[in-house]
Amino acid sequence: MMAESTRRGVPEATVGRLPGYLRALTDLADAGRGSVSSEDLAQLLGIRSAQVRKDLSALGSYGVRGVGYDVARLCDQIAAELGLARQRAVVIVGLGNLGRALAAYGGLAPRGFEVVALVDNDPALVGTTVGGLPARRLDELDRGAGTLDVGVITTPAEAAQEVADTLVGLGVRSILNFAPVVLRVPDGVHVRAVDLSTELQILAFHEHQRLLADARGDEVG
């Protein structure tokens, strides 16, 4: 069956860069720039211009040959693609140092994400407020919270799977997991994992390789 207008199917690698484009374009818009070339954007993101053009043309975007892309329009285009028209409701589960830091982070609301609920099962924390929001128990969450779009898990590793199960039960279909475990979730639920140790170990690997290369007296690769 033929597609109505262009068939959607933005490559995952492109999706991963869209927030970067959006950030750069927002900055350009704030600076009063009306249009921008793929080469400029490439510089700003640290990638190649052909990549930029491929990415943007995957959105069905309209650049102007010989001129570039209209900054404001491309902004809107990408924001729409990311579904940022609607504000998202975020719940943070786990109010340790990291959870509290994220709860207090001011960079979310202006980017379309509003923290609407905080959760911790530690009785000492329940009832206290962080950034104006009260902490509740996970099992009280269904009431009064309205629809939740995104769950952020900042619990210890041991608790994370159970939290994820509960969130999925509440209808959450997007999870950002900071706990160092692989979460099992049903099809249709998206999980992204952020792990500090993992990142550091990857950096360590490269440092180690450089060390080995230096010891061998290799040319710089």
Add this chain to the structure above:
Amino acid sequence: MMAESTRRGVPEATVGRLPGYLRALTDLADAGRGSVSSEDLAQLLGIRSAQVRKDLSALGSYGVRGVGYDVARLCDQIAAELGLARQRAVVIVGLGNLGRALAAYGGLAPRGFEVVALVDNDPALVGTTVGGLPARRLDELDRGAGTLDVGVITTPAEAAQEVADTLVGLGVRSILNFAPVVLRVPDGVHVRAVDLSTELQILAFHEHQRLLADARGDEVG
């Protein structure tokens, strides 16, 4: 020219999974498991067994056909590959909520990373201690800190590039950047970026796509 033993060249995608293997194997070792199959590991990491075998054989690893991999040995093998024999010295720059949370995080030391210095340029913070370490100014960092392996940047976006430049000047060649900017660094310096808004926006994209799909009454992909 022929390689001495197997030529090193672990694919980047494999490197990204090594910390996950290490975590799973550490857990297995703690649980007293002596050996493990690629299928078991695949389950634990949420990937396929062929992937596991490819990854591990890239390390020149010795599994035993018909049996599996020796847990303790594979642990050592991967730790060696990641260069974790040596403890790494980490400096955290930017002692806002996130920086302080990371400074207080206990999960680093056991994984080979020791926070040896904390930096912030806010006079109100300099001299205070977080997790037993005093906060100093960035320009005092060269003295008494010994060698720094990894810089973690948790400053506001505006300050991040300057901090990165300074760190590079101090000999740091691995940077973990939490600030929402693309850092420019010389060749040979590795940067990994972690950005909360980016992650959330990627999740939002997929949620948005599901919504569109639902509205069209599509089959589940």
Add this chain to the structure above:
DNA sequence: GCATGTGAACTCATTCACAGCA
């Protein structure tokens, strides 16, 4: 028999190079 290790097939992503159009 059973699970590893690996060539080959395949899918996904990046880069090139140039046609097409303002």
Add this chain to the structure above:
DNA sequence: TGCTGTGAATGAGTTCACATGC
């Protein structure tokens, strides 16, 4: 002329399927 949009070429990563060896 200059910059976009894109087919073609290349490269990276994943999956398949089976020969290999304990």
